[in-house]
Amino acid sequence: METATKNQSPLVFDRKNLSDKILLELYESLLMPRRIEEKMLILLRQGKISKWFSGWGQEAISIGAVNALEADEFILPMHRNLGIFTGRKMPLERLFSQFQGKLNGFTKGRDRSFHFGSIEHHVVGMISHLGPQLAIADGIALADKLSKEQKVTLVFSGDGASSEGDFHEGLNVAAVWKLPVIFVVEHNGYGLSTPSEEQFAFKNFTDKGPGYGMEAIRIQGNNVLEVYQTILKLAEDIRKNPRPVLVEAITFRMRGHEEASGTKYVPKQLMENWSKLDPVENYENYLEEIGVLDEKTKEKINKKIKKKINDGLDIAFAEDAISPNLENELADVYAPFQQNVHPPSENSSKAEKRLVDAISDGLKQSMEKYQNLILMGQDIGEYGGVFKITDGFKKQFGADRVRNTPLCESAIIGAGLGLSIKGFKAMVEMQFADFVSVGFNQIVNNLAKIHYRWGQQADVVIRMPTGAGMAAGPFHSQSNEAWFFHTPGLKIVYPSNPYDAKGLLNAAIEDPNPYLYFEHKGMYRSISAEIPDEYYTVEIGKAALVKEGTQVSIVTYGMGVHWAQKAVEEFGISADILDLRTLLPWDKEAVKKTVKKTGKVIFLQEDCLTGGIGAEICAWISEFCFQDLDAPVMREGSLDTPVPFAPNLEKQFLPVDRFKRKLQELIQF
Incomplete structure (x- = not known):
């Protein structure tokens, strides 16, 4: 009828x-x-x-x-x-x-x-x-x-x-x-x-x-x-x-x-x-x-x-009627989890690995550690992913655990949440970070809010190949970490080197909360280091002081770490370079410590300048570290335009040259 x-x-x-x-x-x-x-x-x-x-x-x-x-x-x-x-x-x-x-x-x-x-x-x-x-x-x-x-x-x-x-x-x-x-x-x-x-x-x-x-x-x-x-x-x-x-x-x-x-x-x-x-x-x-x-x-x-x-x-x-309790409200944003950092053993063997190899290594070891970990993404099976991070995974772990997906980011992220509800862990690979916009709702309204709403963990890590510098144009080059930085319930990590890339990925997979794991495509095969072969993790929420100095503090992350290192070497500047590594939650104590030490701070990000993560952290520094400052808080980022395709236009878009000028200006203040 x-x-x-x-x-x-x-x-x-x-x-x-x-x-x-x-x-x-x-x-x-x-x-x-x-x-x-x-x-x-x-x-x-x-x-x-x-x-x-x-x-x-x-x-x-x-x-x-x-x-x-x-x-x-x-x-x-x-x-x-x-x-x-x-x-x-x-x-x-x-x-x-x-x-x-x-x-x-x-x-x-x-x-x-x-x-x-x-x-x-x-x-x-x-x-x-x-x-x-x-x-x-x-x-x-x-x-x-x-x-x-x-x-x-x-x-x-x-x-x-x-x-x-x-x-x-x-x-x-x-x-x-x-x-x-x-x-x-x-x-x-x-x-x-x-x-x-x-x-x-x-x-x-x-x-x-x-x-x-x-x-x-x-x-x-x-x-x-x-x-x-x-x-x-x-x-x-x-x-x-x-x-x-x-x-x-x-x-x-x-x-x-x-x-x-x-x-x-x-x-x-x-x-x-x-x-x-x-x-x-x-x-x-x-x-x-x-x-x-x-x-x-x-x-x-x-x-x-x-x-x-x-x-x-x-x-x-x-x-x-409910009596508001601030401590309870904040405590329920994330599923309870106390990280036990697993440092590598002193006698661990080491090998030279590129960033791409370190990510693959960590992912493989997490697959071995967690039999309930399921990988999902476009072309990650036989093809090994467009960046070959999962090359050989399907043969080792099987098609059930390494799953090629249709081109439907929203459904795959949602399926990751469904797996979590049944006690599985899920890793979802965005082919490019730009494509996550199709799954945006699942991340900010389902994954991020579900524990706060009714106590269900969202044990999902979303890998995000990100960044410009390869003349790939506006839809394969965006830095979109700030889209998610504003959303309570998410955790965001962004490594700048192979050691952190492996350790942060393993740590993210251990944690039952939803993660966005940003990995810069430009660093995949250009950055390498000798890192431990064995499984290890890096502390979430802890920044790393990658260079120490006295004249100025440069707070940055991702590719910005390498731009900052080259700039201070070029100009002979004595600088603290603080690599945030974790963007959400970010390390307030480390930022406060370096600002107090040098009295001058500049934030560097590859993302567009307006509304970026640097804006929030610089505002926090101005509010909570004002008495320690000897100069205005500065920041630099990419132009407020889409990422252009032509190499010369992209070079102008990126903040490297503007950052160098502003850094010298800050030193002379």
Whole structure:
């Protein structure tokens, strides 16, 4: 049954071989979110909750799905899937505390409604951007497949959210990798107020499945038995024969996108037609018709549900409003981790290695150390990556752990998060740092915020080949570390030499928090050093004083370290050169110490000058080291233009010559 028409009959149910017990369990499960909604709408009018996203009319999809899966199989719901949360038996008092922003809620008041997850209940909640959920489901399913667990992951999308690129990427990756994912599209006809015909040109989502190389099934989403039986059968089959399947559930939302928006944009006749297909009323009538449900049983179930709701609300309302605790807020930005630095042994053998070799060496040793570490990226398999860092890895570690990916950065980063949810570690290689913009949302809104929101670590390292100097133009040369420096929850490292390159990469992989690991392409084969062969790590958050002097302090990182060294040698300047190494968190004590020592400081970065990392650190120096300064705080960076292609233009773009002039000016001040 695809759409509601004026003469459409009520829903037709077929119990098949389902017992009376299961039929009644489904009824009680279906009734719970409806009764909660009824209560929440009252509380909303009373001003006791701030907002409500209604799933009224769509409950059968959630209830059919959650009851069809095993309790330890992950479900990734959206904001109209209250039944997933109640179906997984989450304590109602915690759900209600979540809705009210109380401490006992799943996000401790840090996020709203269903923007949370619970590993205990095998639920991973949404973020407001909707589409990124699908890639996380891919990662969870990949973990199950790698572990040879016969499990299914189910993820929801609305028909509106399907217009996002993440929808395409999520389905495409699942199809290519044959992941055991059920993609459920709740086709309710509207994305907020925009009707389907203004969202997409096709009629049904079942038309899309074959294009991805996957099966597609259309069901009547208001029929709880049809949903339950379809998902149950699919899940049983997919566990034995892993593959993705697209399920289109035709339904209708009977209330506004959220209550304030109303439903005036819906034609009256359409609303009346769908009201005849109410999933709760129709199923209740069916059970009464076949003699499974009588008034006494109905009253008993309603009374039981009402008591649970009222008891939960009493507990939630009795809970005090959150009292802000600054220490707790800051402590939860990152997953707890105490780094134990592994220095190389004194008798460790050493070998001359280029920066590119050091990175490859560290990555290989981390793969040997962590059997749950999965590498993902474009062309990293047989080809070994465009810079050959993973050359030979596929042969040594296998195609399961060294995974060529489609060109879909967002889905692969999201899959890395999904792997982390299942206890894996993930390394995602950006072919060039410039391409990370396609996966920006996953990094700054999923990886960075997930621990602060609901305590889930994001054990993902993203390698970022970066930097200019090779006449590669504006899309293969950008320094984009400042894009992420502003985002709490991320850690950023940027080595300037082979020793640090290996040690910082190993350290980043050890840490269960999300990392951006920047590696300058221009240093890959131009910088070399004798470094230990064995596994070792470098302390995160600790700068390195690579040269000592008395006249001036140069604070920098990456290629800037080498530019600074050449400049002081050229002019015979006695300078402290401080290599930050870790950009987030950066070493305030080391910066303060060198400024206090010389009284003059200049920050050098390859990134464009405006809004760069140097701006923040120079502002901090001006605020906290003012009494130690003998001259204005200076900084230099690249021009505020895109990176040009022609070598002479690129040379002008880069800050080397301007830095030399400004350094001499500072010395003479």
